[in-house]
Amino acid sequence: MIDNKMNRRGFFKALASVVGVAAVAPTVLNTVFSSQANAQEKRRGSAPAAGGAAMPMVDPNDAVAKAVKYVEDHNKxxxxxxxxxxxxxxYAKKxxxxxxxxxxxxxFAGKLVYNNAWCGSWNKKA
Structure with missing residues (x-):
């Protein structure tokens, strides 16, 4: 037969767990959501360029560009x-x-691509 009564030690152990999670959860959630928001800002390319300069174009010789087979002219x-x-x-026109x-x-976060370019990550626009 199983005894469903909680003893004093079990009660305080469960209480400490709940209080610990409640104390840590806001900090963890804030860190997760703020880092996701920062990542989305970078992916959108809305992060301001240093000194107000124009965003650079993707260099076809860049490691990421080569990895996804980026070409500036899709006809090539x-x-x-x-x-x-x-x-x-x-892609979003800028x-x-x-x-x-x-x-x-x-x-290519923080960089621009030509409308006429192509890469292996191409995904049909919805």
Whole structure:
């Protein structure tokens, strides 16, 4: 037969656990949510550039760019199959540079990509 009565020691042990979790939870949750918000800001590219300078373009020789097979002209990559950044869900139009549309990409935080570019992470816009 199981005794369902809680003894004094068990009560205080459970109480200490609940109080400990309640004391630590706000700090942990605040840290998690603020770091997620900061990460989203970086992915959107809304973090201001140093000194108010314009955001840089992605360098095709950058390690991340090479890893995702980034090319500045989708016509130069047979893998693109006609897809380009402008039709990708990760792309958001930002401005025009040298007569070409450029925008932010969640793959390349803090940098701009050409609308006509393509990479292996291309994902159909919803």
């Amino acid at each position: 990559s047979p893998e693109a199959k006609g897809n380009h950044c402008g039709t990708c869900g990760f 401005e025009t540079r040298n007569g070409k549309e450029v925008g932010t990409c969640t793959i």
